[in-house]
Amino acid sequence: MKRYYLGELEELVLLTVGVLFPEAYGVSVMDEIDKQVGRSLNISAVHSVLTRLEDKGFLKSKMSDPTEERGGRRKRIFLLTASGKRALEEVNEIRNQLYNQIPKVALQFKLA
Secondary structure, eight states: OOOOOOOHHHHHHHHHHHHTTTOBOHHHHHHHHHHHHOOOOOHHHHHHHHHHHHHTTSEEEEEOOOOGGGTTOOOEEEEEOHHHHHHHHHHHHHHHHHHHTSOGGGGOOOOO
């Protein structure tokens, strides 16, 4: 089985593209991450990660139709690929396996 390795920001962006289906584009991904996680990113960082994920085959993109509200400009819309979906499933499985191995007593301590 092929292993999928994602950095933390790559995972966050990939998850957000899935959440925003079918309207995930740079600014919407940036805004949704800020809304959901409270993490403020600049647009160039988001575009860099989106491009990297597309290069890895986890995303595909297409250009939207031009809209008046954007002054006739088009948006690059990103969608999960089958590999992107598998990568998210694998990351989720690994995180759950690790979490489930934490002894219950370790999670019962109260923070001071």
